[in-house]
Amino acid sequence: MLLAENRVPFGAIYVPESDFDNYNSQVWFISGQLRYYLARITTAPFEIKVCQDKHANGIYIASDDTYADDEFSINTLNGSLYIKGGKRGVIYGGYELLEIIGCRFFTPDCEKIPTLTTLAITEINKREKPAFEFRDMDYGTIMRYSKFATQCRINGRWNGIPEMLGGSIGYALGAHSFARLVPHHEYRDTHPEYFSFYNGRRQNIENDHWQLCLTNPDIVDIIVDNARKILKENPNKKILSISQNDNPYNCQCEKCLKSDAEEGSPVGTLIKLVNKVAEILEPEFPDVTFDILAYHYTRPASKKTQTRHNVCVRLCASTTCFAHPYDKCDDRTRAVKHPNGKTSVFIDDLIEWSKVCNRLYVWDYTSNFPLYPLPFANWRVLQPNLQTMSKYNVKGVFEEANCAANGGVDFNDMRVYLLSKLMWNPNCDVDAHRKEFMEYFYGEAAPYLDQYLNMICDFVEKENYHLYIQDIQRPDYLTDELLGQYNLLFDKAEMAVSGDGVRLSRVQKARLSIRFVDIFWNEILNGNYNAEKINQFFTDLRAHNISRLDEWSNIERTYRAWMDGKARGVYYTSPFRYDAESIL
Numbered sequence: 001m002l003l004a005e006n007r008v009p010f011g012a013i014y015v016p017e018s019d020f021d022n023y024n025s026q027v028w029f030i031s032g033q034l035r036y037y038l039a040r041i042t043t044a045p046f047e048i049k050v051c052q053d054k055h056a057n058g059i060y061i062a063s064d065d066t067y068a069d070d071e072f073s074i075n076t077l078n079g080s081l082y083i084k085g086g087k088r089g090v091i092y093g094g095y096e097l098l099e100i101i102g103c104r105f106f107t108p109d110c111e112k113i114p115t116l117t118t119l120a121i122t123e124i125n126k127r128e129k130p131a132f133e134f135r136d137m138d139y140g141t142i143m144r145y146s147k148f149a150t151q152c153r154i155n156g157r158w159n160g161i162p163e164m165l166g167g168s169i170g171y172a173l174g175a176h177s178f179a180r181l182v183p184h185h186e187y188r189d190t191h192p193e194y195f196s197f198y199n200g201r202r203q204n205i206e207n208d209h210w211q212l213c214l215t216n217p218d219i220v221d222i223i224v225d226n227a228r229k230i231l232k233e234n235p236n237k238k239i240l241s242i243s244q245n246d247n248p249y250n251c252q253c254e255k256c257l258k259s260d261a262e263e264g265s266p267v268g269t270l271i272k273l274v275n276k277v278a279e280i281l282e283p284e285f286p287d288v289t290f291d292i293l294a295y296h297y298t299r300p301a302s303k304k305t306q307t308r309h310n311v312c313v314r315l316c317a318s319t320t321c322f323a324h325p326y327d328k329c330d331d332r333t334r335a336v337k338h339p340n341g342k343t344s345v346f347i348d349d350l351i352e353w354s355k356v357c358n359r360l361y362v363w364d365y366t367s368n369f370p371l372y373p374l375p376f377a378n379w380r381v382l383q384p385n386l387q388t389m390s391k392y393n394v395k396g397v398f399e400e401a402n403c404a405a406n407g408g409v410d411f412n413d414m415r416v417y418l419l420s421k422l423m424w425n426p427n428c429d430v431d432a433h434r435k436e437f438m439e440y441f442y443g444e445a446a447p448y449l450d451q452y453l454n455m456i457c458d459f460v461e462k463e464n465y466h467l468y469i470q471d472i473q474r475p476d477y478l479t480d481e482l483l484g485q486y487n488l489l490f491d492k493a494e495m496a497v498s499g500d501g502v503r504l505s506r507v508q509k510a511r512l513s514i515r516f517v518d519i520f521w522n523e524i525l526n527g528n529y530n531a532e533k534i535n536q537f538f539t540d541l542r543a544h545n546i547s548r549l550d551e552w553s554n555i556e557r558t559y560r561a562w563m564d565g566k567a568r569g570v571y572y573t574s575p576f577r578y579d580a581e582s583i584l
């Protein structure tokens with residue numbers, strides 16, 4: 001079917017009257033996007049018109065509430081093209097058509113748009129929905145660019161996606177929410193019994209080492225009151241997390257220990273509490289789901305009490321190796337202990353949860369968090385792990401990532417692209433997507449960069465090296481000798497694109513990872529102080545708009561720490577407070 005030839009469009013883009021010129025309409029948004037990109041491809045002036053005469057040839061776009069929010073269809077019929085979908089699906093359908101034509105949305109500022117005098121398509125008849133109902137990641141590029149997040153079909157961004165772009169599935173409280181639901185400062189003097197009994201005392205002293213005593217009968221009422229307030233203030237948010245603080249000091253009082261043992265996991269004690277809250281609030285908030293984190297000590301599934309229909313579980317892969325797929329790694333050194341003394345690794349817990357919970361999400365990880373720029377050899381687990389999640393009936397995925405502005409270094413631009421394809425369809429041809437990305441984004445430098453990425457992945461495979469997200473030792477695949485080999489490849493890569501400023505800059509951005517490893521271990525931690533080298537490194541980081549080198553601090557604090565001969569700037573909420581850690 002011919003869509004345009006010699007700058008003449010085959011017809012208009014037709015939208016229902018209620019969507020025309022309606023800036024809250026997803027149909028209006030994607031119609032504008034199609035007009036813009038089709039004009040860039042063909043230079044033909046496509047017009048957007050109200051759909052009145054269905055006999056005219058054109059692209060007909062309409063939302064359809066019989067479709068799921070993220071579902072879409074594209075059909076060619078009698079010389080016209082029809083795109084239908086749910087509120088996000090209709091947008092995804094429009095972008096899908098552009099991808100069929102040959103467009104690629106690699107990063108917020110790197111799109112591949114073909115130029116064609118004749119634009120013809122073969123017959124299309126497809127209807128698609130994603131493998132996972134919830135898809136999120138917090139790379140800086142996803143967090144900062146709404147249109148790009150939508151092109152990546154992300155529907156759960158923490159800072160929200162505007163309704164015009166399809167909106168997102170939002171959390172009223174995201175994670176580690178005990179502090180919001182039962183404020184420590186409010187109750188610690190009057191009701192020490194509300195807080196965890198740990199190390200021989202109630203944790204009502206001023207520190208971060210507290211959890212709740214989940215068997216205390218008052219806790220349900222306090223959580224119900226605060227959850228109600230928060231849900232009323234956030235009517236668009238449909239998930240509220242009731243989850244422990246980020247520490248391992250859970251209640252060891254007699255009642256809690258007894259309950260944990262009966263349940264076979266401390267999560268059972270938490271489920272009993274959250275089930276009660278969810279039951280009380282259901283009549284007022286029938287479309288809200290209450291979330292719990294299966295995280296560290298709550299990771300093993302309960303053997304007894306199971307989640308209500310309006311309670312969902314987010315299983316966290318935090319102490320998991322990312323050099324090997326979940327089901328292939330043989331390292332049990334970081335297995336989680338159960339009350340009966342047994343242990344489990346992530347894949348064991350995933351399988352157990354999949355048997356008892358029908359609304360299971362996974363909180364997955366894709367970076368080293370204390371050392372964001374570290375080359376993270378996880379390329380070969382991206383697809384198998386998402387396939388495993390899909391196999392065990394996981395419904396949603398959050399990829400916690402490098403949230404630095406511009407997505408950080410270490411080829412994260414490509415990770416974002418591949419993860420977005422895999423979250424939509426874990427069985428997609430990821431090698432083909434990677435090849436397309438590498439060849440366009442890095443041009444002639446691609447073969448050398450591929451060789452470098454394969455070297456680090458071959459190493460972890462051959463040496464059975466395990467890779468964790470919080471580890472701070474120098475990985476075995478980043479010795480000085482190997483860095484020398486990687487640097488030769490980066491030299492060749494830079495040479496290959498020396499006449500292409502944009503691609504050269506992308507290669508240099510990727511190379512910041514290798515420079516980080518060299519400066520961090522050979523200079524900073526070794527006491528070798530080279531101000532010129534440090535200054536140049538930070539100048540280049542700023543030039544690439546990289547805002548952080550770790551999860552907690554910004555680069556200006558890290559810069560000051562390095563200049564003071566310390567390893568890392570410490571995060572403080574006050575901009576006037578500064579400190580540095582001498583060792584990691």
Ligand SMILES: [Zn+2]
Pocket residue numbers: 196197212213214215216251252253254255256257
């Ligand atoms: Zn207790």
Ligand SMILES: [Zn+2]
Pocket residue numbers: 321322323324329330331465466467
């Ligand atoms: Zn491993």
